[in-house]
Amino acid sequence: MSVRLKLTLSYTGFLLLAGVLLLGAVWVFLLRYVPDSALLVSGTLTDGVFPVRSNLLHVFAPRAAAVLAFLLVLGLVGGWILAGRILAPLSRITDATRLASAGSLSHRIRLPGRKDEFRELADAFDTMLARLEDHVAEQQRFAANASHELRTPLAISKALIEVARTDPDHDIGQALDRLHAVNTRAIDLTEALLLLGRAEQRSFIREPVDLSLLAEEATETLLPLAEGQGVTVETRGDITPVYGSPALLLQLTTNLVHNAIVHNLPGRGTVRVTTGVHRGTAVLTVENSGERLTPELVSTFTEPFMRGTERVRTDHAGVGLGLAIVTTITRAHGGTLTLTPRPEGGLRITVELPAQETHADC
Structure with a gap:
């Protein structure tokens, strides 16, 4: 049985039940509360009229049956139409699902009307398709x-x-x-x-990690590269405990410091690496000097293999996946990555991760 038929039968059954209860109430009312004087039927006897309460059932039953038959037809027809109108949005969602399963992700439901449960479902489905x-x-x-x-x-x-x-x-x-x-x-x-x-x-084992120690390790590892580029690296911060993969978080920190050293002012550049905990959030910030950047250009930096519209081809720029890997590792640890151009030139990159205390029960 389809959902529409089930709803139709449900509406019809409810309507018939309501009709039976209503007619039953009328029948009880006629038997118990209506006086005999109101039930006088004209007759052909010499005494004119006489009470016929015993014949009331014969008069009431056919009419009650006719009313129930009318309610049955009304329930089936009206219920079928009403169920169809109610389920029409669900049909549109089903059609969109079939199109999506066939590979068409550009289709959107865009369900009109007031915001109800079906509208919320359709909007959520459209959002999912867009993502x-x-x-x-x-x-x-x-x-x-x-x-x-x-x-x-x-x-x-x-x-x-x-x-x-x-x-x-x-x-x-x-x-x-x-x-x-x-x-x-x-x-x-x-x-x-x-x-x-x-x-x-996200196939990695999580354990307690101190981001400040990872920042120091990454800085020491890349110090020869910084000296060769003439870039000064400063590291400071408090203990910053998080819960995650030490190897991946070290890779994240190393990529950020490497990116800050390579994309800098040669011979007179600076890199600042800071760590700390702010309101239950572990924060790692890496900022470097450099040329002035526009927000539009900065928004492309996390695209794999891309720097704006040009591919990476510098001697120490790696394979063009540094910030893409940073973005993925950050998301895998439930954090956020923010890239902000500095007014005086260069870039500030901030990684926010849940502090270890928020995972104490893990």
């Missing part, structure tokens, strides 16, 4: 960019090998050095992709 469409588009762009980035070192490696095979006078040592550099970049990119996938799946 799914954005996610699929993002994954497609990511796959295309990853394929391009992986294809580039493979093509270069193939070209170097072909040159070495066809040109015996070519400097083999130089070719091997270039081949080593290209393969190293390909390995780094592959490892970054694996790390990104691991963070997205």
